[in-house]
Amino acid sequence: METFLIILAIILALVGIAGSVVPGLPGPPLSWAAVLVLSFTSVADFSSTFLFITAGIAAVITVLDYVVPSLSTKKFGGSKAGIWGCNIGLVISIVGLPFGPQGLLGVILWPFIGAFVGELISGKASQEALRAAWGAFVGFLTGTGLKFVYSLILAIILIRDIIV
DSSP states (O other): OHHHHHHHHHHHHHHHHHHTTSTTSOHHHHHHHHHHHHHTSSSOOOOHHHHHHHHHHHHHHHHHHHHHHHHHHHHTTOOHHHHHHHHHHHHHHHHTOSSSOOHHHHHHHHHHHHHHHHHHHTTOOHHHHHHHHHHHHHHHHHHHHHHHHHHHHHHHHHHHHHHO
16 A cells, blocks of 8 residues: 555656646646655655645645736736736636637737737737736746746655655
8 A cells, every 4th residue: 555655646746747837737736745645654754734834835836826927917017907818818728718729828828918918908009018918928937937846846855755
């Protein structure tokens, strides 16, 4: 049974890393689940404090992944219309409506397009709208980076405990 749990933890960690960049896979929660599964074996001795803190971090990063593009749009000069457009684009990319490219490309494009169109509707010039849309893209990269780093750190902790 212990071997099964170790293999399951490794699989969850790998899928968690993939999920930090692949749309539809919740990377940080899967990475945390890997650590949780490993905690039921004799190879790891994670404290409950560690498990609670890492679960909280996974939850915060998962929420931030959806909030950061909008905040970044605002930081790059986006108006409320641009932020709304970015959010609508995020919803379209998450729901997977048949409005064009989905998957990783859709997650990048829809918030960008939404912020751009929102800014144009609000009366901004195309260059200003493009700047706000660029903010949505930077926010996407930031959220993805946070998820990837978190998942990678937990995978390193997991592998360290398995090997040592």
